[in-house]
Amino acid sequence: xxxxxxxxxxxxxxxxxxxxxxxxxxxxxxxxxxxxxxxxxxxxxxxxxxxxxxxxxxxxxxxxxxxxxxxxxxxxxxxxxxxxxxxxxxxxxxxxxxxxxxxxxxxxxxxxxxxxxxxxxxxxxxxxxxxxxxxxxxxxxxxxxxxxxxxxxxxxxxxxxxxxxxxxxxxxxxxxxxxxxxxxxxxxxxxxxxxxxxxxxxxxxxxxxxxxxxxxxxxxxxxxxxxx
Amino acid sequence: xxxxxxxxxxxxxxxxxxxxxxxxxxxxxxxxxxxxxxxxxxxxxxxxxxxxxxxxxxxxxxxxxxxxxxxxxxxxxxxxxxxxxxxxxxxxxxxxxxxxxxxxxxxxxxxxxxxxxxxxxxxxxxxxxxxxxxxxxxxxxxxxxxxxxxxxxxxxxxxxxxxxxxxxxxxxxxxxxxxxxxxxxxxxxxxxxxxxxxxxxxxxxxxxxxxxxxxxxxxxxxxxxxxx
Numbered sequence: 135x136x137x138x139x140x141x142x143x144x145x146x147x148x149x150x151x152x153x154x155x156x157x158x159x160x161x162x163x164x165x166x167x168x169x170x171x172x173x174x175x176x177x178x179x180x181x182x183x184x185x186x187x188x189x190x191x192x193x194x195x196x197x198x199x200x201x202x203x204x205x206x207x208x209x210x211x212x213x214x215x216x217x218x219x220x221x222x223x224x225x226x227x228x229x230x231x232x233x234x235x236x237x238x239x240x241x242x243x244x245x246x247x248x249x250x251x252x253x254x255x256x257x258x259x260x261x262x263x264x265x266x267x268x269x270x271x272x273x274x275x276x277x278x279x280x281x282x283x284x285x286x287x288x289x290x291x292x293x294x295x296x297x298x299x300x301x302x303x304x305x306x307x308x309x310x311x312x313x314x315x316x317x318x319x320x321x322x323x324x325x326x327x328x329x330x331x332x333x334x335x336x337x338x339x340x341x342x343x344x345x346x347x348x349x350x351x352x353x354x355x356x357x358x359x360x361x362x
Numbered sequence: 363x364x365x366x367x368x369x370x371x372x373x374x375x376x377x378x379x380x381x382x383x384x385x386x387x388x389x390x391x392x393x394x395x396x397x398x399x400x401x402x403x404x405x406x407x408x409x410x411x412x413x414x415x416x417x418x419x420x421x422x423x424x425x426x427x428x429x430x431x432x433x434x435x436x437x438x439x440x441x442x443x444x445x446x447x448x449x450x451x452x453x454x455x456x457x458x459x460x461x462x463x464x465x466x467x468x469x470x471x472x473x474x475x476x477x478x479x480x481x482x483x484x485x486x487x488x489x490x491x492x493x494x495x496x497x498x499x500x501x502x503x504x505x506x507x508x509x510x511x512x513x514x515x516x517x518x519x520x521x522x523x524x525x526x527x528x529x530x531x532x533x534x535x536x537x538x539x540x541x542x543x544x545x546x547x548x549x550x551x552x553x554x555x556x557x558x559x560x561x562x563x564x565x566x567x568x569x570x571x572x573x574x575x576x577x578x579x580x581x582x583x584x585x586x587x588x589x590x
Contacts, residue, residue, distance in 0.1 A: 207443055215435055216483045237525055244483025247523050251479040255444045255472025284523035291519040295475050295512035297465060 141168040141262040143253045148183030150328045151268030153190045157323035158305040160198045169201045177210045179225045180334045189327035246279035254292040266303045273311040273347045311351035326360040369396040369490040371481045376411030378556045379496030381418045385551035386533040388426045397429045405438045407453045408562045417555035457570050474507035482520040494531045501539040501575045539579035554588040
């Protein structure tokens with residue numbers, strides 16, 4: 135797509151990775167390219183992440199005239215129909231940790247497949263040829279739908295199954311959490327408006343895999359977390 | 363999967379193709395393989411197809427002890443959030459025909475991508491390594507998500523993005539509608555319990571692409587349609 139005008143659907147989850155993705159897209163895209171941020175309300179345990187997604191998108195809407203309003207996609211009951219084994223969609227389960235099991239129950243089977251499928255459908259509708267997702271195979275605990283191999287193959291499937299080619303972009307796919315934060319700081323991404331905790335407390339729990347990965351990254355950089 | 367035990371998720375839409383797929387799976391599977399039929403209630407114009415799906419599944423549950431109860435997956439509002447341009451999810455639009463346009467508005471962008479993504483998630487949950495869908499590239503009017511190339515690539519993406527390999531099976535993928543009917547008759551599939559019309563009338567409209575394709579196939583075989 136180099137040199138070509140792309141409209142982009144961007145998954146904004148309220149987390150750090152997707153905030154940096156939106157920052158990267160806004161920084162690199164020409165002003166006449168439209169950016170369509172989407173948030174999935176999928177019955178997640180940490181539903182408060184929607185407020186963070188909204189804050190990040192508002193920040194960029196104030197700066198970049200072609201960032202569209204955040205689109206909330208409500209599939210609250212879908213995962214409850216499909217999956218009962220994940221602690222993210224079934225809050226009665228304890229949050230497992232990667233040090234204890236090969237694939238912790240914070241994995242939601244099919245989540246990114248379904249998200250990308252919905253984004254492909256929406257991309258088709260609004261004429262977007264790029265789909266951006268903040269997956270990261272470095273710091274996530276072995277989730278198969280965060281791996282580069284999956285993203286590559288899903289991109290081929292989406293292009294084959296829709297009426298015009300679409301590219302999946304993963305701006306932080308090859309980065310460690312510390313590198314992602316460094317990129318975010320360089321781009322002035324509003325990292326204070328991000329929520330990484332798997333739980334929904336007033337403050338981040340500081341114990342789940344996602345909190346730990348974030349804390350370790352800020353420690354590695356010798357920086358305070360602007361969200362705390 | 364030859365010679366290996368497979369549990370299968372089967373999309374049963376209420377139409378002819380998926381009824382023949384379920385018949386084929388029931389005929390070929392060993393009795394100890396579980397079959398999980400699913401129906402998507404996605405806000406479709408022809409929502410009465412759910413009764414036909416139910417009837418077909420009940421028929422096979424009476425015959426085959428490992429056919430599980432039909433699982434209704436409710437995503438009624440999802441396509442209304444994503445797509446407004448399809449006459450299947452937006453009944454205020456007229457049903458376009460393949461003789462008039464390259465890609466008629468009966469195409470629902472992303473439908474099979476989303477369906478297969480949901481089936482992959484459910485397969486992961488119930489331990490199914492096969493996902494069966496009655497797509498057909500011969501008689502559908504150019505829908506990109508019915509082509510063999512898409513199905514092949516989506517299968518690779520699903521296997522890469524989930525925790526164990528899954529195969530997508532398309533028992534009627536290479537068949538004309540007449541060949542599908544012939545196979546259904548050979549397998550004693552209850553074709554009387556199928557609904558193909560894109561509309562939701564008391565009787566099939568007889569005018570839409572789907573009605574025409576079905577009528578032409580029965581005419582080609584010189585047989586009456588058992589559903590009429």
